[in-house]
Amino acid sequence: MRPVIEMTIARTLDVAPGIREFWLKAADGSALPAYSGGSHIVLGLPLPGGLQRNPYSLVGDPADASKWRIAVRRQEGSRGGSAWLHDTAAEGMRLQVAVPANLFPMARLARHHVLIAGGIGITPILSHAREMARLGLSFEVHYAYRARAFAALADEVGAIAGDRLRRYDQSDGEKVDFEALLAGRPLGTHAYLCGPQPMVEAFHAIGTRLGWPGDRLHSERFVAPPPGDAFSVRLARSGLRVEVPPHRSMLEAIEAAGVSAPFMCRGGACGQCELEVLEADSALQHNDLYLSAEVRAGGRRIMPCVSRACGGCITVDL
Amino acid sequence: MSAAPPAIKSQPQYRGLTWDASGQAHLLLLAARDDALLASLLGALPSAPIRVIDCADALAAFSAPAALEVTRAASLETALGLLDDALARASMGLRLYLAGPEDAIWQAHTIAAAYGMGRREIRLCQTGSLARPVFCVHCRSMTRHVRTNIVPCAGCGRALFVRDHFSRRLGAYMGFQIDAEAPGQVPPAETVYP
Incomplete structure (x- = not known):
């Protein structure tokens, strides 16, 4: 299980409309565990309906063991985690934070790194750029945003990347041309993208068409658990029956019932929380990025961090 | 293309050679003559450009299609130099x-790896001699074209037993001193890699 640290919100900064940065320090003032560029942490947010755990990429300097920095965009129509961080969270508050894990690491053997960010996707890209600059690696950054006012952290990326940063201002009609960006690159180039889903899809589709092997195209995206129908989960090993309300994830409901279940990213990406479905009297609603179409079709596996059942009752091997 | 898996996991297994249709350009290095292999490759050419570096007169029995850009090299060393130049521009x-x-193929692999090429971009096929490159774990020298199970190290002269343990990074099999426990007791070498 991923260790949890009690942390204090040391500072909040509004860095762009709808984007707020947080500095977190260990509540007991101790040095924080090391992490690598591309890592994320999981914040436990004390929402009125119960604890909600959300993953956020670290944007700070991995060499700084005194604080962790995250930048959070307010997600409209979400389950309230980002809204709580914007409206209620304040300096001095304490949060339970799961230590960093990296599902988006840099390829250390690459000869050149092309980093691409769309919107708030700049967060892991910034920590990569910082680490690559420090290591003296060959890299470049492409940062696309809605308008200059929304380009959170642009100055910080600029300070690190200098003329290796290219900005794309959508309000000026600029957008990332993946065809031009990925064609004719020298052997040993790796490309990394964090951004909205259509951008991720274009990146992989065009890269693949240009002959890039899949292991040279890196992307990271977390899913926020979408709400759905209320349903019940029966835990086969204890016989416990847990009710999952519409706005709570299955994993959160299981945890709220006092059962410890495996998890890591809580965003449908890592595969750690995978459960075997023993019985189901309704369809499974898969929202993760992990299970293959074949496995989903089998109906025996589910990722409880983001996926759910469409009503009724399912039995899982837990 | 042996059916049985190797006793040691690191030992490479080769499964023939086919074109990878996902490639946008292809580069083929031929270091042994194998007419059957060539016939199968030439019979199913992909549409993307193909460059061939041939240092074994491997195309002798074929009239190479015009689509192929063929460079003949007088030696493996020359061929590896041409490969290096081609990868620098690729x-x-x-x-x-x-x-x-x-x-030959693992020397070429080492050059390609230095350009950052990975497993999904390189296909290897053993053909021609089964002779092994052997890395001495004592003095770190390479002894090439080893056909016997025991061989004197080209660097330190120790009698090396040639293992199946293979290093992809070094592109060689590991050789260790066979008479380390009982100096002088070296069994007769047998030709096992013709």
Whole structure:
């Protein structure tokens, strides 16, 4: 299980409309565990309906063991985690934070790194750029945003990347041309993208068409658990029956019932929380990025961090 | 293309050679003559450009299609130099095919790896001699074209037992001193890698 640290919100900064940065320090003032560029942490947010755990990429300097920095965009129509961080969270508050894990690491053997960010996707890209600059690696950054006012952290990326940063201002009609960006690159180039889903899809589709092997195209995206129908989960090993309300994830409901279940990213990406479905009297609603179409079709596996059942009752091997 | 898996996991297994249709350009290094292999490759050419570096007169029995850009090299050393030059100018999307004895294809592999090419971009096929490149774990020298199970190290002269343990990074099999426990007791070498 991923260790949890009690942390204090040391500072909040509004860095762009709808984007707020947080500095977190260990509540007991101790040095924080090391992490690598591309890592994320999981914040436990004390929402009125119960604890909600959300993953956020670290944007700070991995060499700084005194604080962790995250930048959070307010997600409209979400389950309230980002809204709580914007409206209620304040300096001095304490949060339970799961230590960093990296599902988006840099390829250390690459000869050149092309980093691409769309919107708030700049967060892991910034920590990569910082680490690559420090290591003296060959890299470049492409940062696309809605308008200059929304380009959170642009100055910080600029300070690190200098003329290796290219900005794309959508309000000026600029957008990332993946065809031009990925064609004719020298052997040993790796490309990394964090951004909205259509951008991720274009990146992989065009890269693949240009002959890039899949292991040279890196992307990271977390899913926020979408709400759905209320349903019940029966835990086969204890016989416990847990009710999952519409706005709570299955994993959160299981945890709220006092059962410890495996998890890591809580965003449908890592595969750690995978459960075997023993019985189901309704369809499974898969929202993760992990299970293959074949496995989903089998109906025996589910990722409880983001996926759910469409009503009724399912039995899982837990 | 042996059916049985190797006793040691690191020992490479080769499964023939076919073109990778996802490539946007192809580079084929031929370091042994294998007419059957060539016939199968030439019979199913992909549409993307193909460059061939041939240092074994491997195309002798064929009239190479015009679509192929063929360079003949007088030696493996020359061929590896041509490969290095080609990779320096190549772009992402290239697929590299290496056919020949393990000594040749793994030297080429080392060059390609230095350009950042990975497993999904390189296909290897052992053909021709089964002779092995052997890395001495004592003095770190390479002894090439080894056909016997025991061989004197080209660097330190120790009698090396040639293991199946293979290093992809070094492109060689590991050789260790066979008479370390009982100095002087070296069994007769047998030709096992013809």
